[in-house]
Amino acid sequence: MQGFKTAAAACGMRYRGRPDLALIMVDSEAGGTAAGVFTTNRFTAAPVELCKNHLESPSIRAILINAGIANACTGEEGYRRALEMARAAGEAMKAPAGSVLVASTGVIGMQVDPEPVRREMRGLVESARPDRWDEVARAIMTTDTVPKMSSATVEIGGRRVTVGGVAKGSGMIAPNMATLLAFVCTDAAVERRVLDHWLRSGAERSFNCITVDGDTSTNDSLIALASGAAGNPVLADVAGPESVLFGQALEAVLVDLAKKVVIDGEGATKFIEIEIVGAPDERSAKTVALTVANSPLVKTAFFGEDANWGRIVCAAGRAGVDLNPDRVALYFDGLCVFREGTPVPGAEVEERAASAFRRKDIKVRLDLGMGTASFVAYTCDFSYDYVKINASYRS
Amino acid sequence: MQGFKTAAAACGMRYRGRPDLALIMVDSEAGGTAAGVFTTNRFTAAPVELCKNHLESPSIRAILINAGIANACTGEEGYRRALEMARAAGEAMKAPAGSVLVASTGVIGMQVDPEPVRREMRGLVESARPDRWDEVARAIMTTDTVPKMSSATVEIGGRRVTVGGVAKGSGMIAPNMATLLAFVCTDAAVERRVLDHWLRSGAERSFNCITVDGDTSTNDSLIALASGAAGNPVLADVAGPESVLFGQALEAVLVDLAKKVVIDGEGATKFIEIEIVGAPDERSAKTVALTVANSPLVKTAFFGEDANWGRIVCAAGRAGVDLNPDRVALYFDGLCVFREGTPVPGAEVEERAASAFRRKDIKVRLDLGMGTASFVAYTCDFSYDYVKINASYRS
Structure with a gap:
């Protein structure tokens, strides 16, 4: 998938000896278009609030994800710390903090510590490489037993376009570990409104169709990020045939990821x-x-x-x-x-x-x-x- | 509690070597007043349909209960067999079949066999005695580990009035064993409309407040039966102070039974x-x-x-x-x-x-x-x- 670099690191915020911090960057100063679907729980984690605000920005440069602490039920201080995480990424990438999305999963009610994130940030940006999605999939795991990835390709306007994503489950919520997080990236050039449309309709047919235990976490987030690096004519008409093709590819990835979350549901044997x-x-x-x-x-x-x-x-x-x-x-x-x-x-x-x-x-x-x-x-x-x-x- | 006789027997319809059939009789040809609250499940068991019909009758003589087979999802044949059970009880008691209520709990999708019920019926009626509620509580158990009984007394118009009941749990439904059945009897003289009112409001604050696993069975039934043998002035005004006293006693019994069902919930430790x-x-x-x-x-x-x-x-x-x-x-x-x-x-x-x-x-x-x-x-x-x-x- 063109136009992205990713990296993962062990920042040690809560877990020891395993990667727990992941960065997905759009590899261009212009950034990409993004859309998000979030938890309907009235107790919304700070990073979800931050994402909703930052998605107002026309261009998104990166998604920063930590596993171990969910930064949920943490009050205004939680928001301030989520913002510090976004700032640390923005500084290291020379991008505005407002162009960085943040996602967290892990224990509810504990504050994240932005300090280890800041410490790892420069190294994370410098070590970022294309096609390291497996590292991202591993770094965001909590009670998951396997990393979850999926991708699809489709030809649009003579260009090969890729949609690829990573997700983590595996109970809907826990104490409070496990939240549903999914990040779907594409090199398609696509207007935000079109991306948003297909993300929402795809979510209806994938993540909104699954249940492990009926619980909806404080942190559930599904984010789509498009780099535009495939160079296809920009998808601007939702109803156009190429937009529909793109929507189908996106939905296929979402459905596959959603099924993988269920298969890896806590304790699941069927x-x-x-x-x-x-x-x-x-x-x-x-x-x-x-x-x-x-x-x-x-x-x-x-x-x-x-x-x-x-x-x-x-x-x-x-x-x-x-x-x-x-x-x-x-x-x-x-x-x-x-x-x-x-x-x-x-x-x-x-x-x-x-x-x-x-x-x-x-x-x-x-x-x-x-x-x-x-x-x-x-x-x-x-x-x-x-x-x-x-x-x-x-x- | 005056004006009732009960009996239990092992009819062997499905269980072996344990009582599985119980009869609660009003000990007077005039019968008693009755009211019922039933499952909201769209798949309603045949005995529930029968009870709804028979409760149209102004006077109820008996409740016949079997454990082991729920007579649910059994089509028209199921209703015919439930009616045969009511007829068998009616014949043995020399009462109309329409004055007998039937309740069943146990496996869903299996037909009850009225033959062993008919065979036991005369003995059941002949052996019926006052104050044998513990036998009834035991005979209606399925996955329950303890029999569940409760009672309360209250003075109404100078007469001592008793409300007593038995119940069984212990999952809301199962395969299909366990259904919520509760039978609350009283020697109060009470008009049906008043009994119905307090049964419904009491159910709201008791059985409708409990959950073991969120499932509502095909057979859930709560039936109140009043013999009138206490000889109090008939409770005819719902809002009257003595009616309220009676309602409180009924509710206390219902709440106590409901809590006992939860405490004995399948696998419960808390x-x-x-x-x-x-x-x-x-x-x-x-x-x-x-x-x-x-x-x-x-x-x-x-x-x-x-x-x-x-x-x-x-x-x-x-x-x-x-x-x-x-x-x-x-x-x-x-x-x-x-x-x-x-x-x-x-x-x-x-x-x-x-x-x-x-x-x-x-x-x-x-x-x-x-x-x-x-x-x-x-x-x-x-x-x-x-x-x-x-x-x-x-x-």
Whole structure:
């Protein structure tokens, strides 16, 4: 991907002996265009507030990310420190602090210390190189067990354009470790408004479709940054065919990253796709999908490899959507196990359902029989390890 | 409690070697007044449908309850079989089938077999005795580890009136075992409309305040039955002082039973009270309370005895209520741990909070600083055993 340099370092703010600070720079003084989608939690971390303000700037030069301390619930002092981090990066890059975005993940309620960030900053800028995305993906991890990267390429106006991103999970929030952070970069030349449009619609079909435990962190941030270095004619018309191509590439990367976050969900042993079809509208489809995907009884059944159609239809039934039980049909990997208000009888059905649940990837389809809208949610199971990770995190 | 007889038997419909069938009879041909509150799940079990229909009758003679099979998701055949159970009880008691209520708990999707019920029915009626509520409480258990009973007495019009009840939990639903069933009987003479009023308002402050895992079963039923045998002047005016006294006694029994259900929640090791105060209205208070009470991250923190204020404020922040983080204050057993957007500093605070979390009963108070409305939710923690019970239930 052209027009970017990245670097990572171990600043030691909280972790010891591992990279915990990452920098993504646009490799041109003109900077790039950027867009962001942030947590809807009323408790918003200081770096999220800072990003919202700095995104007002027409040009963004860099994203600075630290792992270990989330700088959330830290009051005005937290904002001041987030700003100091942006200033340190700006000084080292000879760029305005207002052109630097900051993201943090880690313990809630602790102040970040800008001093080690400042100390590492010059070295970070000097060591920045193209195509070191894996270092960034590693430096932003908290309870994640694997780094998460994805990319796609597409031809636009005769130029090869790349969209690439990194993300971290892996519970939605924790104590308070784990937040959803994703940074998607592209060398496409694209107007901010167009980038913003595709980021928002892509988020709806990716990060807004996943759930590990239903919690939304104080720090959740999805940021897109475009360098324009691919040299394609600037994408200025959202509805234009090349803009749509770009949007599809961006969405593909977002969906892939989102799935990787779920697969690496805390304690997860299964990857589950909950597809709701036949809904009266997309909102209802989404409500049912997420109610099923977040039900602890459903999630423990997946962990136990128990093809428990009862828990799934019951979770759907309490989702607040005016279902008609007689019209609902449930499928496991294409096999109908429930319809017309009762389970499909037969030992063979039970046997095949059980076998579907023994696989690592499970597809559940629930047809509400009411309309034509649909929604797919991605989730994971609830295991002993989920409880273990989250019961003993801080000790 | 006057005017009732009860009995229990092992009919062997699904369990072996334990009582699984219970009968609560009003000991008079005139029967009693009754009221019910039922699941809001769109998948409603056949006995719930039957109860709704039979409650149209002005006089109720009995409640017949079976454990082991829930008769949910069983289509029209399920209703026919529930009705056969009511008929069997009616015949044995020489009462109309329409004066018998039926409740079932257990596996979803399986048909009940009315045959063993019919076989036991005459013996059940003949063996019925006053004051055998403990047998009823035991016969209706599924994953419950202890029988749940409660009672209260109050003087009305110079007569001693008793309200007594039994309940079972212990997940909200399961595979499908465990449903919330509660039967509250009283010897008060009370008009149906008055009984209905106090049952509904009492349910709001008891069973609608508890959550084990956020799931609402297909079978959840709360039924009140009044024999009138205490001989008090009939309670006919909801707003009258004696009606209010009666309502308070009923509510006390409901709250006590509801708390017992939570304490015996699947895998629970802690009993947690989540009190929201300073809310703009009761609906917002309830939304925040239940969002916190259902958060897996909050519940695993309780299990881990981790005084994790971060997870609690974050769950509150995502509840969809327009909070101002700077006005929120959080207390553990009366100790303020968070206010003005940041944690209260100090090793002493942390030490005392940690000690509060080591107790079996934990009180959490969250002041939203917005108004005067409040709500209290009761919940339990999420343990390894919750996962174990629910991952391996059917095997």
